[in-house]
Amino acid sequence: MINNRVVITGIGVVAPNALGTVDFEIALKEGRSGIRFFEASQSLNFRCQIAGKPMVTEKYKSQFFDDYYQNKLDNNAIIYACLAGLEAWKDAGLTYHQDQIDFDSGMIIGSGALGLDGSNHAVFSKILKGNVKRLGSRAIPESMSSGAAAYLNKILGLGNRVLSNSSACITGSESVLLGYEYLKLGKAKRMLCGSTEGDGVFIWGAFDAMRILTSDSNVNPTNGSRPMCKSSVGFVPGSGSGSMVLETLESAQSRGAKIYAEILGADVNSGGLRDGGSMTAPNSNAVVHCMKNSLNQARVISDEIDLISGHLTGTKGDATEIKNWNKALGGTQDQFPLINTPKSMIGHCIAAAGSIELVATLIQMEKSFVHGNYNIKEIHPDITAEIPAKSIPVHTVHKEINTAIKANFAFGDLNCSLVLRKWQDG
Amino acid sequence: MDKSKIQEELKEIITVYVPDKKILDNITLEHDLINDLKINSAHIVDIVLDVEEKYDIMIEDEAIMKMATIGQAIQVINDKLEEK
Structure with a gap:
């Protein structure tokens, strides 16, 4: 093959x-x-x-x-x-x-x-x-x-x-x-x-x-x-x-093209609208499964991840998502990577969310920065119970990003996760 | 209405549907909209709608069939305007 x-x-x-x-x-x-x-x-x-x-x-x-x-x-x-x-x-x-x-x-x-x-x-x-x-x-x-x-x-x-x-x-x-x-x-x-x-x-x-x-x-x-x-x-x-x-x-x-990143692994699955999954809410087991599958396929361990580009729409699903990330990445609270989403600036672009956010991720990899999660006055306590506040930048920070993971979740109990690595010349 | 004025206005309407604008420089009454000007046949409907709006006329399906060339299209528009 x-x-x-x-x-x-x-x-x-x-x-x-x-x-x-x-x-x-x-x-x-x-x-x-x-x-x-x-x-x-x-x-x-x-x-x-x-x-x-x-x-x-x-x-x-x-x-x-x-x-x-x-x-x-x-x-x-x-x-x-x-x-x-x-x-x-x-x-x-x-x-x-x-x-x-x-x-x-x-x-x-x-x-x-x-x-x-x-x-x-x-x-x-x-x-x-x-x-x-x-x-x-x-x-x-x-x-x-x-x-x-x-x-x-x-x-x-x-x-x-x-x-x-x-x-x-x-x-x-x-x-x-x-x-x-x-x-x-x-x-x-x-x-x-x-x-x-x-x-x-x-x-x-x-x-x-x-x-x-x-x-x-x-x-x-x-x-x-x-x-x-x-x-x-x-x-x-x-x-x-x-x-x-x-x-x-x-x-x-x-053809000597400029390369932004390599796609190391990807997974898409469905929670089957079972086990807590519904038309509008994800089955968390399936979400974790999807994230882990993409990492396994990429042969990337959680310590290597520099940036998570989350789905994080601003609903009560945010805390559930963070819990799922934590589970998928092994659950060592202090080791949790930086996580962000551009949704504070652009809203939830529905079917366009994944592609716009992937472009944002590629720009951040290319230009070595992590943009802020703006508009946060106080991080939701259900989130800080899971991961350290320092993982959630509220302003843009300079950061070399070699490996990033991006996930989105959808109505119909669908999940998709992709693992990217910045291309190093030579 | 003066036919040459209609020709000028028709050219304005069809320009956006003509892929190669250079053909429009030497447009004649004999030019066939689809075969010579290379207008996609689906756009004939759009041109009819644009013409109907511009002149506040109705062009029946049978008349559309008679609008193969620039000259024929001008004739159809002219006839409809005289009916008004």
């Missing part, structure tokens, strides 16, 4: 607090918030009236898009995925041409509720008013779950496998896991992997109804997302997209 080593050679991001990886690095370091107040949520009686939404400008789009994409594309999830994907592709030093097809490359671009993006309001209302005749050709691809990959591939022309996974909040990390496994098997030379989530009241509304969104910060939006904080009452919804070029080590080295 072919067992290729798999590395990451390109990254791209569209986040609520930054467009592009260069600005994202600055935003992570300075703790820039992308959480804003949304009048539509207020007028429609939402409890949570804040969210994180990328401020995509026409100027930014014009760096990547032709006039058709610039002026006609409406669906935000698709726009974000195209921008992040093209940035990652270019960052990897790869090119594309409208007359060329590349059978050695494919893509896995997952999405969550792509068809519920606010832009589709126009489609729904035309249908409901009996004006179905007035729907244009974009109504299908801008509502199908594979729409982001389809539009992105119209530009790139990749001829290998093109897939759109959907697995709620692990969608992003799972897209990278799927690409990693595919490349290990030697089925392609490179895979563009990532995920995307749009925005608007149709996506946020159902979460609001579940009473799992922050409702205490409508007048002070930037303080709304407070993972691991004692006072946190829920998460803040976000949107955006992260993208990474995964490549076999052989392919990357043969």
